[in-house]
Amino acid sequence: MGCSPLSLSQSFSFFLFVFHFHSTISSPISSNYSSFSSSSSHLCAHHLSLSLLQFKQSFSIYSSASDYYNCQYPFPKTESWKDGTDCCLWYGVSCDLKTGHVTGLDLSCSMLHGTLHSNNSLFSLHHLQKLDLSFNYFNTSHISSGFGQFSNLTHLNLSGSDLAGQVPLEISQLSKLVSLDLSDNDNLSLQPICFDKLVRNLTKLRELHLSWVNMSLVVPDSLMNLSSSLSSLKLIGCGLQGKLPSSMGKFKHLQYLDLGRNSLTGSIPYDFEQLTELVSLDFSWNNYLNLEPISFDKLVRNLTKLRELDLSSVNMSLVAPNSLTNLSSSLSYLSLLGCGLQGKFPGNIFHLPNLESLDLSYNQGLAGSFPSSNLSNVLSRLYLSNTRISVYLENDLISNLKSLEYMSLRDCNIIRSDLAPLANLTRLVYLDLSSNNLTGEIPSSLGNLVHLQYLILYSNNFMGQVPDSLANLVNLSYLDLSNNQLGGPIHSQLKTLSNLVGLSLFGNLFNGTIPSFLFALPSLYYLDLHDNNLIGNISELQHYSLIYLDLSNNHLHGTIPSSIFKQKNLEVLILASTSKLTGEITSSICKLRFLILLDLSNNSLSGSTPLCLGNFSNSLSVLHLGMNKLQGIIPSTFTKDNSLEYLNLNGNEFEGKIPSSINNCAMLEVLDLGNNKIEDTFPYFLEKLPKLQILVLKSNKLQGFVKGPTAHNSFSTLRILDISDNDFSGSLPTGYFNSLEAMMASDQNMIYMNATSYSSYVYSIDLTWKGVEIEFPKIQSTIRVLDLSNNNFTGEIPKVIGKLKALQQLNLSHNSLTGHIQSSLGILTNLESLDLSSNLLTGRIPMQLEGLTFLAILNLSHNQLKGPIPSGQQFSTFNASSFEGNLGLCGFQVLEECYRDEAPSLQPSSFDEGDDSTLFGEGFGWKAVTMGYGFGFVFGVATGYVVFRTKKPAWFLRMVEDKWNLNNKKTKKNVARYGARRN
Ligand SMILES: *[C@@H]1O[C@H](CO)[C@@H](O)[C@H](O)[C@H]1NC(C)=O
């Protein structure tokens, strides 16, 4: 998902939190076998109670070992087990009335924590028939082969208990098993041999639940060997790959068939029509699975008992949307997210009398309008995001959906926008109207929706103030009003929203100070107020729950409150450009051990940086302290295995040398140390950084020769090199010109460089672009710059510079370069800016430069050039300032007429001599490129690089988008996988 495990898990653990405290959601999954009877008048045999007590003692009780997703009532059952009492009466234990044997053990959700060793006394309870140890925490114990000894076992449930390793072959000896559940053990795998044996020997199996067990080597066809009496097969997320078996129709008793989130391919076969007992069918997120119209029709006609159907992301592009209306009238859950449905929205789908949850989002070919009558009044979840279905909010229609709890109409065609009728949907818990074009004020009637937990209105055109009535929404956990035109102060009335965990107001016009209640919210996790007009100090935070804080681009001042450094789970801290934050960065920042992104740039922070900065968080990928007043030396504590991708210290007062430990930053893509007072020689050790794309060392006190490369593949990924304004001397670094491979090839992908773990954080950089110093708030991956200006480089411009064909900007100005202008520069046809000014260049301007049709800026001034200025193509757009201060240039640009014999120079010499075959190997001819595009085009291309800054943390969006995961019992286990045991 492009998201680091850490942030993902934290997102989910956050959900866990929501579940605990804001739960209006129906009961979580609980154990299937929770009610074994335990009535026996027999005193159980001493050795049995001894075994049980030993079992008890082999684990500790740990309250978070049983999570709240899966366990409705986690309870430490073994704690009541006491020596000297009848073990058959113990909680969770059941016995055979006649023999006194322990035949059942139900310790599901019992908070057991510890390793389940193969010599555990459990394995002496040979008479067990039902064993349930689900939802405990066995700490990556392996499943012991001892389980094979329970020869009379009919039910075995070890789900969700953190078991790991391979499922042992011995499980296949349990030939009486009726039900086997090993699901939700992340690190468990099932080998094909074991699966095949299991399948053949367990002929009585009715339920097989192995979701999230790694079965990636098992061939899907081997499922066909399962017992035909199977009634429930749940293999969600097992890594199954390959063709879906073609004749599953033989499993006539199947009621539950859940094969979602695998990599099954092919078409869902016709013979599914024979599975007439099916109650639940899930093929979701098998992205290469097809469903043909004929199969769908058969399925629709024959599966009359179907209650849940999830085919999300299965390709159904040929299925007529209208055929959905023929689905079983028992259907209560239908999810066809991203199925490629095209055509008219089947309004009659609302006639399905039992439909409670409908998800048709991300079917962009689905158009038409919302029906006008007969809206189901049992529908509680409606997701139509990213469709072209027109929804009229202002008529009363929508308010007929009285049972609605979840509604997402994000990026959906909302027609007109009187939101007032929504106020009748008083059961709403989740409302997402983002990315529409809603205008006007946020209606205060939304304050009636007192059950709302999520209110998501970002990217509309809402104006005015936030209505006070929102203060009624005391259950709100997320409020996202970002990217609107809301203004005024953030009202302190909103302090009633004490359950807020996420608040996003960025990209508005809010002014005034940040109200102190925001910093007193007890469980605030995510706060994004960037790009507003907020003023004043940042108050101290009163709680320590923050994971994400972005206050950048406001008018805040003062110091960074020390409480920020106590947010021990903080991953993202962005306080950039808050006008003028002052004070020092103290070493307490190093307590933020989970920090991924730290951006304090464009402030007035001073003092030296704490030495720990290089190694306090292994996850740190962005460190941006540019444009401050920091002093002292750059910390040299960058350790191996760090995750740093972006390091920007530009525009400070750092002294000393460039620390060689930067060499340890193997992930580094951007290094910007420009505009400091660094005194050093050229840092050759950076050559080997395998991912370095941007190196800016400009405006320091670097000196000496730049003679490289010293290693193979040196700087081969570099596409921006700026060492301008230093004291480098000697000849130009010809050796590097031969190895700067990324400058030789253009990149067509117009993507912006961003942080891997927070892809919405795009890198910025300051560059001199076409003679002007600008901040690039985004850096396109296509951009190529070489800037060696303002040094003391001498000698000639080497011919190999013609190899750097992808360069867009070349600046060699203000050196002491001699000789002619290298005609191979004419090959650099991507050049938009060429500056060779203030050197000692002689001779004529080579006519080959006329081929540079993208050239928007040319500066050849202050050299010793003479002869005619080329007049064709781009050259007619340059004026005298490009050429001033030379010996004897002529041409209309300098208002100096050329004499006849002063023909423009073709400088054939430099084309012919030497081994230039590599330079011109690709059929280059200067005539071929003289068909220019004109200046307007150039200008458009050029300005494309400078774009506005918008940052929407993608992970947060995803979190919100995944709301249906939350409330969808099918994936709740999945959620539990990430969230359950993080502590
Ligand atoms: C298994 O069940 C059979 C038949 O009920 C019984 O005779 C046998 O003793 C049981 N074995 C064990 C180990 O409980």
Ligand SMILES: *[C@@H]1O[C@H](CO)[C@@H](O)[C@H](O)[C@H]1NC(C)=O
């Ligand atoms: C199959 O089950 C029988 C008991 O019915 C057992 O004896 C045998 O070992 C099992 N086979 C495998 C391959 O596990």
